[in-house]
Amino acid sequence: MGFMLTTLIFIVIGMIACLCTRICCNKGPSANLFHLTLVTTATVCCWMMWAIVYLAQMNPLIVPILSEGE
Amino acid sequence: MSTLSDTYKDPINLEVLRRRQRMRQKMAKHGGGCIPPMDLFRSEAMHLVQLIVPIESAHLTVSYLGDIGLIQFKDLNAEKSPFQRTYASQIKRCGEMTRKLRFFNDQMSKAGITRSSKSVARADMHLEDLEAKLGELEAELIEVNANNEKLQHGYSELTEYKLVLQKAGEFFKDAQISASARQKEISPDLPAESLATPLLKDHESSHDLSKQVRLGFVTGLVPKEKAMAFERIIFRATRGNVLLRQVALEEAVVDPTSGQKVQKNIFVVFFSGERLKSKIVKISEAFAVNRYPFTEDMGKQTQMITEVSGRLSELKMTIEAGLQHRGTLLRRIGEQYEQWNQVVHKEKSIYHILNMLSIDVTKKCLVAEGWSPKYATKKIQNALQQAAIDSSSQVGTIFRVLHTKKLPPTYFRTNKFTESFQAIVDAYGVAKYQEANPGVFTVVTFPFLFAVMFGDWGHGICLLLATLYIISKEKKFSGQKLGDIMEMAFGGRYVILLMSIFSIYTGLIYNEFFSVPFALFGPSAYACRDASCSDSTTVGLVKVRDTYPFGVDPSWHGTRSELPFLNSLKMKMSILLGVAQMNLGIMLSFFNALFQFIPQMIFLNGLFGYLSLLIVAKWYTGSKADLYHIMIYMFLSPTDDLGENQLFENQKTVQLVLLLLSLIAVPWMLLPKPYILKARHKTRHQDESYALLDDNDDSLHGEADRDSDDQEFEFSEVFVHQLIHTIEFVLGAVSNTASYLRLWALSLAHSELSAVFYEKVLLLAWGYNNVIILIVGIIVFIFATAGVLLVMETLSAFLHALRLHWVEFQNKFYEGDGYKFRPFSFALLNNEDESS
Numbered sequence: 001m002g003f004m005l006t007t008l009i010f011i012v013i014g015m016i017a018c019l020c021t022r023i024c025c026n027k028g029p030s031a032n033l034f035h036l037t038l039v040t041t042a043t044v045c046c047w048m049m050w051a052i053v054y055l056a057q058m059n060p061l062i063v064p065i066l067s068e069g070e
Numbered sequence: 071m072s073t074l075s076d077t078y079k080d081p082i083n084l085e086v087l088r089r090r091q092r093m094r095q096k097m098a099k100h101g102g103g104c105i106p107p108m109d110l111f112r113s114e115a116m117h118l119v120q121l122i123v124p125i126e127s128a129h130l131t132v133s134y135l136g137d138i139g140l141i142q143f144k145d146l147n148a149e150k151s152p153f154q155r156t157y158a159s160q161i162k163r164c165g166e167m168t169r170k171l172r173f174f175n176d177q178m179s180k181a182g183i184t185r186s187s188k189s190v191a192r193a194d195m196h197l198e199d200l201e202a203k204l205g206e207l208e209a210e211l212i213e214v215n216a217n218n219e220k221l222q223h224g225y226s227e228l229t230e231y232k233l234v235l236q237k238a239g240e241f242f243k244d245a246q247i248s249a250s251a252r253q254k255e256i257s258p259d260l261p262a263e264s265l266a267t268p269l270l271k272d273h274e275s276s277h278d279l280s281k282q283v284r285l286g287f288v289t290g291l292v293p294k295e296k297a298m299a300f301e302r303i304i305f306r307a308t309r310g311n312v313l314l315r316q317v318a319l320e321e322a323v324v325d326p327t328s329g330q331k332v333q334k335n336i337f338v339v340f341f342s343g344e345r346l347k348s349k350i351v352k353i354s355e356a357f358a359v360n361r362y363p364f365t366e367d368m369g370k371q372t373q374m375i376t377e378v379s380g381r382l383s384e385l386k387m388t389i390e391a392g393l394q395h396r397g398t399l400l401r402r403i404g405e406q407y408e409q410w411n412q413v414v415h416k417e418k419s420i421y422h423i424l425n426m427l428s429i430d431v432t433k434k435c436l437v438a439e440g441w442s443p444k445y446a447t448k449k450i451q452n453a454l455q456q457a458a459i460d461s462s463s464q465v466g467t468i469f470r471v472l473h474t475k476k477l478p479p480t481y482f483r484t485n486k487f488t489e490s491f492q493a494i495v496d497a498y499g500v501a502k503y504q505e506a507n508p509g510v511f512t513v514v515t516f517p518f519l520f521a522v523m524f525g526d527w528g529h530g531i532c533l534l535l536a537t538l539y540i541i542s543k544e545k546k547f548s549g550q551k552l553g554d555i556m557e558m559a560f561g562g563r564y565v566i567l568l569m570s571i572f573s574i575y576t577g578l579i580y581n582e583f584f585s586v587p588f589a590l591f592g593p594s595a596y597a598c599r600d601a602s603c604s605d606s607t608t609v610g611l612v613k614v615r616d617t618y619p620f621g622v623d624p625s626w627h628g629t630r631s632e633l634p635f636l637n638s639l640k641m642k643m644s645i646l647l648g649v650a651q652m653n654l655g656i657m658l659s660f661f662n663a664l665f666q667f668i669p670q671m672i673f674l675n676g677l678f679g680y681l682s683l684l685i686v687a688k689w690y691t692g693s694k695a696d697l698y699h700i701m702i703y704m705f706l707s708p709t710d711d712l713g714e715n716q717l718f719e720n721q722k723t724v725q726l727v728l729l730l731l732s733l734i735a736v737p738w739m740l741l742p743k744p745y746i747l748k749a750r751h752k753t754r755h756q757d758e759s760y761a762l763l764d765d766n767d768d769s770l771h772g773e774a775d776r777d778s779d780d781q782e783f784e785f786s787e788v789f790v791h792q793l794i795h796t797i798e799f800v801l802g803a804v805s806n807t808a809s810y811l812r813l814w815a816l817s818l819a820h821s822e823l824s825a826v827f828y829e830k831v832l833l834l835a836w837g838y839n840n841v842i843i844l845i846v847g848i849i850v851f852i853f854a855t856a857g858v859l860l861v862m863e864t865l866s867a868f869l870h871a872l873r874l875h876w877v878e879f880q881n882k883f884y885e886g887d888g889y890k891f892r893p894f895s896f897a898l899l900n901n902e903d904e905s906s
């Protein structure tokens with residue numbers, strides 16, 4: 001299913017981003033938690049937006065009706 | 071259970087009670103303090119420190135503490151007027167020096183000498199040396215200026231004299247001839263140019279003739295505007311018995327008294343008699359006319375001219391030398407100006423702080439109190455030690471931590487990246503000491519909500535390039551002084567960077583590149599029903615493949631049903647994002663004050679969380695249920711059958727349960743908190759009445775603080791407060807959710823504007839097949855895009871994202887009534903000076 005697969009891809013990308021941040025700027029536990037929060041929030045926001053748009057198009061109730069003279 | 075009095079008789083139980091009280095306080099402060107510490111989530115732990123500084127090391131101590139910049143001194147002499155304070159004279163001296171420096175600055179700008187921004191770093195100079203130096207430089211400069219002025223005065227006078235000699239000589243001769251001729255004749259015929267018409271003709275002239283007085287004359291310069299008036303008054307006063315000749319000078323002459331260039335006329339007045347002479351002299355004085363002596367003798371005239379010319383050239387050389395001397399003086403000042411300025415400022419601020427310390431004359435020491443973050447303790451102690459050593463004092467400074475119940479200032483340790491986001495939060499209200507900081511999430515959600523309203527990856531790329539340019543020139547811009555608008559854009563460069571990155575992402579999802587869609591992630595899911603596409607304009611296309619994998623399907627753009635589809639999508643997306651953010655807000659309130667968030671969660675999620683669920687369910691199943699209908703009739707007639715609006719099984723029961731829970735949640739929000747606070751207040755009072763017995767020796771402020779915290783607990787006040795809070799939340803749940811629809815509104819506006827510019831400008835210009843029209847069209851398109859979409863829409867979306875954060879997100883948990891930590895720091899002072 002396209003939805004599940006892409007959600008999985010988002011989770012993987014999120015985890016890779018966390019690891020990268022941890023490798024690049026490791027400044028102590030409290031700073032690391034802060035960076036983790038930022039990356040997680042960003043991943044969740046991006047995933048939510050994609051998921052909403054995807055779900056809306058899965059079972060459409062209206063279809064594109066071309067305008068005259070296309 | 072034993073009574074309270076029994077408990078207190080037992081020393082071990084007393085300790086238990088104490089510990090329980092401390093833990094309760096800690097819990098009340100931290101809320102759910104079970105998460106590990108996170109940067110920026112709560113403000114730094116602060117404590118009130120007291121420093122006892124010996125007088126000889128006071129100046130040095132304050133100077134070193136200013137370098138560290140981590141103490142906010144409290145003004146212990148607040149009742150005293152500025153003149154009563156200990157170091158008032160020092161501050162006056164600094165004020166004098168500042169005035170002198172300002173004077174130098176004026177002189178330098180008048181002479182057109184720019185001061186170097188980075189001055190030569192000399193060794194530290196002492197205030198007394200600097201004061202003396204500034205004093206003598208000022209005296210010298212004033213002297214040079216006065217001399218210069220005198221010389222200039224003389225120079226312009228001589229110039230005028232020279233002009234008079236030259237011009238007056240020219241018409242002197244023929245004017246004198248005609249005047250003496252007139253004297254001899256008695257005829258009333260007058261030469262045409264002469265304006266000196268006698269009023270009383272015959273009598274006066276015969277009178278004058280009999281006297282046979284020699285002709286006198288007056289020469290000088292009169293300003294052009296006053297020339298006519300001058301002539302008229304002389305004519306009237308002398309009854310026309312003078313001959314006045316004027317000639318205008320072509321170029322303006324520098325007037326000696328005023329120093330300005332004025333258009334002047336040279337005049338010669340011929341008269342006879344002492345009385346007339348005195349009259350004319352008085353009139354010329356009244357008109358501020360410059361009179362110069364003139365000889366009739368031709369030879370002497372030429373001699374005078376050469377003499378005057380010689381003196382003029384001499385004077386000119388002297389003046390030049392004087393100006394050069396002044397120039398070198400000012401240049402020398404200009405080199406050191408910045409450094410002197412900084413030293414004076416620094417000293418002034420140090421004395422300012424020293425004035426805030428309370429002096430203890432008997433013990434010969436100063437007492438300072440201030441807030442400082444706990445992590446800086448070691449640094450401060452090192453600085454104090456260093457100052458004691460450097461000032462070679464006998465005693466070291468004593469560093470003590472005071473315990474107080476006053477609210478400490480809020481201090482967040484931000485770096486250049488998080489600083490601008492924290493500033494956004496602080497602009498609404500500075501966080502209360504150690505309450506949950508929304509800035510942590512604002513770093514991501516603010517650019518994200520901006521991007522939802524801005525979504526176009528073409529515009530996002532433009533913004534990104536602009537921001538990357540600013541960031542690459544960061545060092546250069548931070549040293550310069552920028553204009554107001556540029557200053558704001560520079561300060562928010564990291565915010566705009568994140569905004570542009572998220573905009574690229576949402577642009578890809580909305581599939582808009584300057585409003586043009588691309589099929590970047592695979593083929594579109596829609597196709598014609600049959601090969602001829604005959605009914606594509608009536609019934610429409612049909613979904614033949616899997617859903618377009620990333621974002622909005624490119625087939626939608628330009629169709630007739632694009633707007634109904636996108637509107638429905640964006641409105642529902644706004645609601646979902648809004649409910650998510652509000653839930654986040656309520657969960658943050660858990661960290662501030664335990665357990666009041668449960669009824670709030672139940673209420674919000676019972677209604678709007680349920681709506682979100684319905685939205686997702688409708689999308690997932692593709693049912694045709696009417697969500698408006700469901701929500702409205704859930705309230706109006708909850709027991710009715712749902713019929714075709716049924717989305718899942720037992721929906722009716724679920725709705726009834728949720729409605730009930732929401733109804734219960736309202737009194738749950740209202741009632742428990744006032745009663746709990748009342749009970750807590752009662753127990754706290756009872757604890758403290760016994761704790762006073764073995765009070766350890768706290769600071770002098772300890773008792774004062776305790777008294778101030780023990781306000782009267784007005785139950786009715788707390789109850790009304792909670793009532794307002796509950797009503798606000800209940801009504802706000804509806805209005806705030808609707809407020810998130812602005813995400814839909816602004817993104818619609820953006821895409822429509824962008825589509826208009828693309829279709830009606832660029833495509834129109836393309837359609838003419840003419841190069842010139844195409845170029846004009848492209849230029850108009852670029853300016854319209856930059857001006858309207860990149861500037862106006864950015865500001866608009868910025869503002870609305872800000873409002874969503876400040877109101878809808880933060881009113882769920884944020885109190886924001888703290889005050890900011892303003893430490894005594896030289897670096898901060900310099901920044902303030904530059905900006906002022």
